[in-house]
Amino acid sequence: MSAIDGLPPLREVIARHDLRAKKQLGQNFLLDLNLTAKIARAAGDLTGCDVIEVGPGPGGLTRGLLAEGARHVLAIEKDARALPALAEISEFYPGRLHVINGDALEIDPLAHLTPPIRIVANLPYNVGTELLIRWLTPAEWPPFWQSLTLMFQKEVAERIVAKPGGKAYGRLAVLAQWRTDARIVMTLPPEAFVPAPKIHSAVVHLTALPEPRFPADPKVLNRVVAAGFNQRRKMLRASLKGLHPQIEDLLNAAGISPTARAEEIGLEEFCALARLLAAAPR
Numbered sequence: 001m002s003a004i005d006g007l008p009p010l011r012e013v014i015a016r017h018d019l020r021a022k023k024q025l026g027q028n029f030l031l032d033l034n035l036t037a038k039i040a041r042a043a044g045d046l047t048g049c050d051v052i053e054v055g056p057g058p059g060g061l062t063r064g065l066l067a068e069g070a071r072h073v074l075a076i077e078k079d080a081r082a083l084p085a086l087a088e089i090s091e092f093y094p095g096r097l098h099v100i101n102g103d104a105l106e107i108d109p110l111a112h113l114t115p116p117i118r119i120v121a122n123l124p125y126n127v128g129t130e131l132l133i134r135w136l137t138p139a140e141w142p143p144f145w146q147s148l149t150l151m152f153q154k155e156v157a158e159r160i161v162a163k164p165g166g167k168a169y170g171r172l173a174v175l176a177q178w179r180t181d182a183r184i185v186m187t188l189p190p191e192a193f194v195p196a197p198k199i200h201s202a203v204v205h206l207t208a209l210p211e212p213r214f215p216a217d218p219k220v221l222n223r224v225v226a227a228g229f230n231q232r233r234k235m236l237r238a239s240l241k242g243l244h245p246q247i248e249d250l251l252n253a254a255g256i257s258p259t260a261r262a263e264e265i266g267l268e269e270f271c272a273l274a275r276l277l278a279a280a281p282r
């Protein structure tokens, strides 16, 4: 029996169901249930919340979420080999765990859930970044979720929370910080996982703001930020010149030096420029 619930230890579950980690599915499992319970606590108060977990695998984090009181967990797992292990958890917590076997990039989980909704995941890093961008760019704000608690490669986590002035600051930081409070809540060494990856990892917790930090049209802001950071070594008057014939005047009006580079510009200035661009006749 494990420390957080009456279920068997994860090593035993993995051995019994022959869940050898598959590299192509980005499988690096967390086996320490005290650690998975800690990650679940970093997601905030789960009682009264529905939680979407992406990539439960053998269910270490799933068990943390349920032990920490999540009302209902909807777990989306691509690897059918994990289903029998997850069924045992479901039986232990009757009516609280619903597992969908499929690709999280293709499944719309909303039909199965009741707000408030939190999202928690320890995912392969490429899938994690793609999902993060989708969750940060819905058509309407506030989004369907209250918070995201996601494991990333440490370097990606640092890009999400980066402030202007350094190499880590870019589109991901602007996208995340414009409409959420984002912070790194935990860092994990490679040995926390089985098998151990080559890199360190970090958990980022993002809380949706009721409205964006500064007003701007998301499409225009995205265009400005993409153009600015795609050529991040260039001055903005050059990297943004395709956006408007009078871009230098607009930059000056937004309080931005036309000779500055994108990585020096804060959110408020990017939003001011996006508003001026949206209003400027061409």
Ligand code: SAM
Pocket (backbone or CB within 6 Å): 025, 026, 027, 028, 029, 030, 031, 054, 055, 056, 057, 058, 059, 060, 061, 062, 076, 077, 078, 079, 082, 102, 103, 104, 105, 122, 123, 124, 127
């Ligand atoms: N949550 C478990 C843990 O913390 O030990 C497993 C984490 S492992 C890094 C990533 C999990 O995501 C694996 O179980 C893998 O099969 C699953 N996965 C990979 N790609 C996926 C996708 N596109 N949709 C759903 N699950 C996916």
